[in-house]
Amino acid sequence: MKNTDISAPDYFHKVVDCQWACPAHTPVPEYIRLIAAGRYSDAYMINWKSNVFPGILGRTCDRPCEPACRRVRVENEPVAICRLKRVAADYKDDITARLPKPAQRKNGKRVAMVGAGPASLTVARDLAPLGYHCVVFDGDKKAGGMIRTQIPKFRLPDSVIDEETGYILNLGVEFRGGKRIESMKSLLAEGWDAVFVGSGAPRGRDLDIPGRQEAAANIHIGIDWLSSVSFGHIGKIGKRVVVLGGGNTAMDCCRSARRLGGEDVKVVVRSGFEEMKASPWEKEDAQHEGIPIHNYLVPKNFTHENGKLTGITFEKVKAEYDDKGRRKLVPAGEPEQHFLCDDVLVAVGQENAFPWIERDCGIEFNEWNMPKVDKQTMASTNAKVFFGGDAAFGPKNIIWAVAHGHEAAVSIDKLLNGEDIADRPLPAVELMSQKMGIHEWSYDNEIALDQRYKVPLRDKVVALKDIKAEVELGFDAKLALAEAGRSQLRRADRVHRAALHRMRRLRRHLPDGLHHLHDQQ
Numbered sequence: 001m002k003n004t005d006i007s008a009p010d011y012f013h014k015v016v017d018c019q020w021a022c023p024a025h026t027p028v029p030e031y032i033r034l035i036a037a038g039r040y041s042d043a044y045m046i047n048w049k050s051n052v053f054p055g056i057l058g059r060t061c062d063r064p065c066e067p068a069c070r071r072v073r074v075e076n077e078p079v080a081i082c083r084l085k086r087v088a089a090d091y092k093d094d095i096t097a098r099l100p101k102p103a104q105r106k107n108g109k110r111v112a113m114v115g116a117g118p119a120s121l122t123v124a125r126d127l128a129p130l131g132y133h134c135v136v137f138d139g140d141k142k143a144g145g146m147i148r149t150q151i152p153k154f155r156l157p158d159s160v161i162d163e164e165t166g167y168i169l170n171l172g173v174e175f176r177g178g179k180r181i182e183s184m185k186s187l188l189a190e191g192w193d194a195v196f197v198g199s200g201a202p203r204g205r206d207l208d209i210p211g212r213q214e215a216a217a218n219i220h221i222g223i224d225w226l227s228s229v230s231f232g233h234i235g236k237i238g239k240r241v242v243v244l245g246g247g248n249t250a251m252d253c254c255r256s257a258r259r260l261g262g263e264d265v266k267v268v269v270r271s272g273f274e275e276m277k278a279s280p281w282e283k284e285d286a287q288h289e290g291i292p293i294h295n296y297l298v299p300k301n302f303t304h305e306n307g308k309l310t311g312i313t314f315e316k317v318k319a320e321y322d323d324k325g326r327r328k329l330v331p332a333g334e335p336e337q338h339f340l341c342d343d344v345l346v347a348v349g350q351e352n353a354f355p356w357i358e359r360d361c362g363i364e365f366n367e368w369n370m371p372k373v374d375k376q377t378m379a380s381t382n383a384k385v386f387f388g389g390d391a392a393f394g395p396k397n398i399i400w401a402v403a404h405g406h407e408a409a410v411s412i413d414k415l416l417n418g419e420d421i422a423d424r425p426l427p428a429v430e431l432m433s434q435k436m437g438i439h440e441w442s443y444d445n446e447i448a449l450d451q452r453y454k455v456p457l458r459d460k461v462v463a464l465k466d467i468k469a470e471v472e473l474g475f476d477a478k479l480a481l482a483e484a485g486r487s488q489l490r491r492a493d494r495v496h497r498a499a500l501h502r503m504r505r506l507r508r509h510l511p512d513g514l515h516h517l518h519d520q521q
Contacts, residue, residue: 117145
């Protein structure tokens with residue numbers, strides 16, 4: 001076992017499990033304490049510095065922090081870290097005066113960002129205040145990328161996206177919406193000092209089985225269909241709908257289909273229920289809305305009649321495991337199953353598409369047709385070009401895109417200042433004494449087995465009638481305080497409030513150097 005080395009910031013991160021688990025290393029305990037104290041704007045700014053999109057992530061994050069939460073050592077359910085993030089966003093005051101101001105003087109360096117998704121916007125957020133001329137290109141007329149086009153409005157309203165992308169664009173970032181980049185060589189020829197590619201994984205995988213072409217009119221690629229719904233190009237669907245796939249996109253597709261006229265909507269997955277890639281809460285939400293999930297069924301062919309889709313035939317399979325624990329799906333020996341349907345949404349995965357990046361522009365690609373990207377610096381084999389988000393390593397989630405954006409911004413700043421991009425800054429650490437005196441210990445500190453509080457939902461009948469009506473209503477101030485209290489493992493609110501008061505009082509007397517061991521900004 002290594003000796004404890006408190007001079008290394010990593011030590012403090014690993015002690016705070018949830019912060020270490022967050023790809024953007026958001027100081028979770030700090031902002032939850034602020035929420036418990038009713039300091040929502042302060043909590044929002046703590047989040048904004050780290051994860052850039054508190055209101056968006058408070059609704060859509062995959063929550064890698066929550067499995068690491070210490071609350072699971074007491075009971076099964078972690079603190080609702082993600083939903084508390086939304087509380088900070090919902091109840092904050094006007095924080096525009098607290099945001100960085102546009103640089104009064106540019107430093108003469110021009111950086112292009114391809115795609116206006118979370119990775120690119122994070123790069124722009126970090127670099128623009130330093131004087132860089134940041135230009136964001138996107139084929140869509142509004143910023144947000146997949147946040148805007150592929151997440152249904154009943155999960156993430158446009159108003160939240162507009163607000164948080166607007167905070168970034170108002171830092172002096174130039175946004176060229178409706179401008180799709182068609183050639184990397186042409187872009188590089190424009191003399192940019194650096195280029196960041198955050199174009200996502202824009203292509204959904206198809207399913208090439210018999211009947212696909214004959215019934216094509218009623219078979220839709222999931223992410224393309226969601227985009228069309230988002231932009232209002234599609235407003236209805238057949239009454240009987242089958243969604244193929246077990247990821248979060250499939251859950252968004254089936255729930256959207258229910259709101260657009262689908263009365264009999266099914267999800268069909270080739271794996272087991274527990275093995276589905278969709279987040280547990282996404283599956284729960286779909287089932288809450290009356291959508292059954294059928295498992296261990298492999299599609300064999302689309303049935304059709306006179307050029308019209310009539311259904312899908314499935315083979316029942318089962319999982320077998322070899323000596324090394326590797327799974328293999330084999331026929332179960334049961335009769336084939338046929339599901340009648342009017343429309344099919346194919347959500348069996350996404351992949352990257354880089355037809356616009358010429359293979360002779362200095363960017364090397366691997367055997368999977370993905371760019372070779374350094375996982376620490378986000379640099380490609382072309383010294384001026386960096387990648388992040390889904391464009392770098394394939395589909396993940398928003399918080400990873402933010403983390404990539406932060407790292408790429410550090411690399412670009414170092415590169416354009418003649419520094420070694422491999423020499424990375426240490427993660428930020430917040431130090432705060434939690435030493436307790438004799439009077440503090442006199443309080444009851446017994447662990448309280450408070451169950452995780454449920455987020456209030458809009459009435460299901462109402463929600464299913466309006467595809468833009470947000471389903472989750474969020475915690476109110478009372479529920480937020482109760483849920484935040486679970487992070488303290490204390491029985492009495494008075495203990496929690498007293499601890500908050502002591503920490504704030506102590507913080508005022510600590511030397512500045514103890515507040516921040518290192519600040520990447």
